[in-house]
Amino acid sequence: MNPSSPCHPVTLSPGHLLVRAARGETVERPPVWAMRQAGRWDPEFNKVRAGLSFYEFSENVELAAKASLLPRRFGVDGIILFYDITTLPVAMGLPFALKPAQGPVPDRPIRTLEDVERLTAQPEPERFAHIRQLLAHVRGELNGTLPVIVFAGAPFTVATYCIGTGKDLAATRRFIAEQPAVWQQLLDRLRTATVHFLNVLTADGADLYQLFDSWAGMLSVEEYQRWAQPYHRAIFQSAAGIPRILFVKECPYLDLMAGSGADVVSLGGCHDLAAARRQYPQLVFQGNVDEELLRGGTPEQVREATRRCLAAGGGQRHIVNLNHGVDKATPVENFRAYVEAAVGGNQR
Numbered sequence: 001m002n003p004s005s006p007c008h009p010v011t012l013s014p015g016h017l018l019v020r021a022a023r024g025e026t027v028e029r030p031p032v033w034a035m036r037q038a039g040r041w042d043p044e045f046n047k048v049r050a051g052l053s054f055y056e057f058s059e060n061v062e063l064a065a066k067a068s069l070l071p072r073r074f075g076v077d078g079i080i081l082f083y084d085i086t087t088l089p090v091a092m093g094l095p096f097a098l099k100p101a102q103g104p105v106p107d108r109p110i111r112t113l114e115d116v117e118r119l120t121a122q123p124e125p126e127r128f129a130h131i132r133q134l135l136a137h138v139r140g141e142l143n144g145t146l147p148v149i150v151f152a153g154a155p156f157t158v159a160t161y162c163i164g165t166g167k168d169l170a171a172t173r174r175f176i177a178e179q180p181a182v183w184q185q186l187l188d189r190l191r192t193a194t195v196h197f198l199n200v201l202t203a204d205g206a207d208l209y210q211l212f213d214s215w216a217g218m219l220s221v222e223e224y225q226r227w228a229q230p231y232h233r234a235i236f237q238s239a240a241g242i243p244r245i246l247f248v249k250e251c252p253y254l255d256l257m258a259g260s261g262a263d264v265v266s267l268g269g270c271h272d273l274a275a276a277r278r279q280y281p282q283l284v285f286q287g288n289v290d291e292e293l294l295r296g297g298t299p300e301q302v303r304e305a306t307r308r309c310l311a312a313g314g315g316q317r318h319i320v321n322l323n324h325g326v327d328k329a330t331p332v333e334n335f336r337a338y339v340e341a342a343v344g345g346n347q348r
């Protein structure tokens with residue numbers, strides 16, 4: 001049924017499509033964006049990025065704004081700011097470098113309680129002034145045409161980078177077994193800082209935020225209940241001014257995501273969007289087009305998969321996205337096919 005057909009008139013409220021969908025309001029079509037939409041897969045990004053290290057680049061407000069805005073040309077419904085989940089611990093006093101095969105690595109990994117205490121729990125907003133300026137710059141360029149998405153890593157995932165283990169769960173577990181008090185204090189400090197960071201950006205005019213707990217989906221349910229979900233709940237409760245999206249890569253604990261207090265829950269390839277819709281009629285779901293198909297499939301296969309996703313989502317309380325970030329080997333025409341199919345629905 002077309003909700004905007006003359007037989008079923010609905011009043012659409014003003015405001016950005018993505019924000020209205022995230023709030024569960026009736027929309028004319030599901031909005032679309034992608035995690036890592038402003039990244040290395042885009043040849044235009046690689047031109048802008050040329051010659052600078054990741055942190056040099058992301059701290060350059062002009063260039064980071066350019067990178068953030070690049071996906072606009074494809075017709076996405078939201079612009080995510082170009083920085084990283086490690087931007088916050090850097091502002092708290094822990095410098096990182098991006099290592100080619102490993103991702104972000106701290107100059108001095110957290111080892112002791114003194115190391116944790118050296119991290120500022122409520123960093124002065126000047127310490128992430130470049131993100132605030134980036135937000136202002138991007139908002140200025142957009143001039144109200146599209147909403148701005150900001151984000152933070154959740155304490156579990158950011159803590160794994162702070163101790164230098166990243167997605168190596170066995171190494172993270174060893175650290176926790178050896179240093180339980182350091183781990184606990186680190187999670188608590190990151191929670192405080194994350195709430196503060198998101199509230200500052202909300203006050204500055206961000207339209208939505210996404211909390212990334214990328215590696216928490218690998219935890220056992222008991223671990224997830226100790227190290228992931230309580231922190232999601234606390235952050236969503238204390239940073240509540242704008243719609244909140246929860247992302248956990250391929251999370252087996254949909255019930256715990258649904259109970260986190262997020263307005264929107266991001267699904268992966270392990271979830272059935274239509275079934276989730278039926279099970280949680282009040283929630284908004286984001287996802288779940290296969291990002292590997294964007295990397296390896298044809299544009300027609302991408303269009304078909306996106307249309308199937310639209311059908312599974314049922315047209316309301318759905319934000320079209322990928323299971324995970326756009327892979328760096330994704331052809332531009334596949335990204336274009338994804339956005340066009342999401343915007344165009346059943347038309348070609």
Ligand code: 1CP
Nearest residue numbers: 035036037038039054080082083084085103104212214325
């Ligand atoms: O040189 C480069 O460009 C390196 C790649 C890169 C990019 C494009 C890194 C380093 N960070 C970013 C930007 C970034 N990171 C964004 C904004 C761009 C966008 O989304 O369009 C976002 C939302 C992130 C978030 C992020 N960083 C996450 C959570 C999302 C996810 O992919 O699960 C994680 C885990 C990171 C850590 C990180 N940062 C960078 C790398 C290479 C990694 C490790 C990722 C991994 O091991 O898979």
